[in-house]
Amino acid sequence: MAQTKDEKAVAAATEKFRKALVDGDGATLNKLTDDKLTYGHSGGATPETKKEFIENIVNGNSDFVTIELTNQTVVVDGATAVVRHRLVASTQDKGKDPGSVDLLILLVWHKNKAGEWKLLARQAVKTKH
Template sequence: MFKRLLAIMAISAFTLTNVSAQTKDEKAVADAVETLRKAMVSADKATLESITLDQLTYGHSSGKLEDKKTFVENITNGNSHFLDITLTDQTITVVKETAIVRHKLSANTDDKGKGPRKVELYILLVWQKNGGKWKLLARQAVKVNS
């Protein structure tokens, strides 16, 4: 009986580990998301430019759309100034060379002329593998209803 219980526990542990384990691509996408988050907070122009594709379309919850150049400019000149960003409830789905990421973004911002405020958004990111690296192709935000 004891051996049977140990066997069941071992099989259960193995199954749970496999269900929650990320694939190599999912891990690489998660790392890219984290790199993007840090670059947005630190306004790191070089990283923002290197992790985004030239065809980037960046949608705000207000409906405003930005291309890559405008997105990078607004982060680095303080028009979109993030004091901090926390991401939760993240899911990653990889289909060949494309990845879809969804998460909740909670942040404190101090955008030029708007003063400090708290932002809570649901985010959809589309990443594309380009030259072996994951790069952001599209982003859309939606306001969280309280």
């Protein structure tokens, strides 16, 4: 089934978000995320705010060297979109040995009054091996 215009826009925003995570691009992350962002990690800690999330990416506390997204689905309902995918990444978090993650991700995007898709929520869970 062909993607709708909104599904394509959300998929494109998700790809920009992936690239900004790898590049540590705070300006792009700021542009793509809603001020009310809640960013949940797979470890179960309290979700980060937009400010905390961007600071941790930019300062290297959370450093993605590579990110590969697979099995992505995009569902749009009005001004809300739900994206699910598998994220496999190599990491080099500040003060830690190189690592890797294999996660299932849920992203919730919403279209603002200007017609821009903004990331409102993200939650990760570890895959079962």
